[in-house]
Amino acid sequence: MDNRPIGIFDSGVGGLTVTNHIIKRLSKENIVYFGDTARVPYGSKSKDTITKFAKQDIRFLLKHNVKAVVIACNTVSSNSISELKSEFDVPIFGVVKPGAEAAAEKTKNKNVGVIATAATIRSGAYEKEILKIDNSINVYSKACPLFVPLVEEGWLNEDITMLTAKKYISCLINKNIDTIVMGCTHYPLLKDCIKETVGCNVELVDPAYDTAVNLNNYLIKNNMLHDDSPKGENKFYVSDNTDTFNKICVQALGKSFNANIINIEEY
Numbered sequence: 047m048d049n050r051p052i053g054i055f056d057s058g059v060g061g062l063t064v065t066n067h068i069i070k071r072l073s074k075e076n077i078v079y080f081g082d083t084a085r086v087p088y089g090s091k092s093k094d095t096i097t098k099f100a101k102q103d104i105r106f107l108l109k110h111n112v113k114a115v116v117i118a119c120n121t122v123s124s125n126s127i128s129e130l131k132s133e134f135d136v137p138i139f140g141v142v143k144p145g146a147e148a149a150a151e152k153t154k155n156k157n158v159g160v161i162a163t164a165a166t167i168r169s170g171a172y173e174k175e176i177l178k179i180d181n182s183i184n185v186y187s188k189a190c191p192l193f194v195p196l197v198e199e200g201w202l203n204e205d206i207t208m209l210t211a212k213k214y215i216s217c218l219i220n221k222n223i224d225t226i227v228m229g230c231t232h233y234p235l236l237k238d239c240i241k242e243t244v245g246c247n248v249e250l251v252d253p254a255y256d257t258a259v260n261l262n263n264y265l266i267k268n269n270m271l272h273d274d275s276p277k278g279e280n281k282f283y284v285s286d287n288t289d290t291f292n293k294i295c296v297q298a299l300g301k302s303f304n305a306n307i308i309n310i311e312e313y
């Protein structure tokens with residue numbers, strides 16, 4: 047038994063989609079969430095900057111005595127996870143491997159699309175992980191840099207969001223994909239637009255689901271589950287302006303939470 051909280055971080059509101067799956071699966075756990083809203087997006091930054099930011103985010107979470115860290119961000123998971131794992135003495139969970147495994151399992155015609163930030167696509171992490179599982183799968187990747195600012199703006203179902211989705215994703219539909227990985231934790235908030243664009247014959251993979259399964263299995267195996275409370279306590283922190291964050295909380299988690307602002311540059 048380990049009653050310390052689970053730490054979760056992302057560049058902004060995207061990680062709330064992962065938090066949602068974790069709360070559903072591990073409802074007794076306390077959670078500390080950090081969204082780096084002052085420095086979002088990470089997806090247009092260099093690997094060095096992404097890693098530097100991620101280290102600060104983890105140092106902040108460690109101040110809260112977390113028992114595990116979930117990188118609820120594909121950009122950090124795909125660029126920095128090995129460096130973070132070797133630097134910090136805490137179990138660290140990423141979203142890319144679980145997402146790749148789910149995609150490889152779901153595809154029938156072996157044509158998989160991956161949509162993600164520019165930094166995630168540039169890293170080639172999804173392609174590498176999927177091909178490790180089955181090298182006969184064709185992986186078609188597309189960076190969708192405008193999706194994150196649209197989500198951070200709260201424009202989840204606007205016409206402009208639909209047009210943007212069409213513009214980015216049509217090249218993948220032409221490749222006859224039957225599965226598409228939402229390789230950025232912000233994207234499940236655009237699920238309706240993405241689904242409408244790809245059509246009902248293409249399966250959407252949200253790596254958050256399998257990430258929560260992995261975390262749950264690890265905590266059980268290592269006797270680290272919280273066993274005391276009927277319901278966990280959730281605390282949210284951001285590095286800037288809480289307005290959109292609080293609004294998206296309702297969409298992602300089904301209820302509102304008030305985030306506290308912290309100075310991430312101190313970490």
Ligand code: DGL
Nearest residue numbers: 060087088089120121231
């Ligand atoms: N939500 C993050 C991801 O999964 C980062 C998006 C960004 O900050 O560009 O990649």
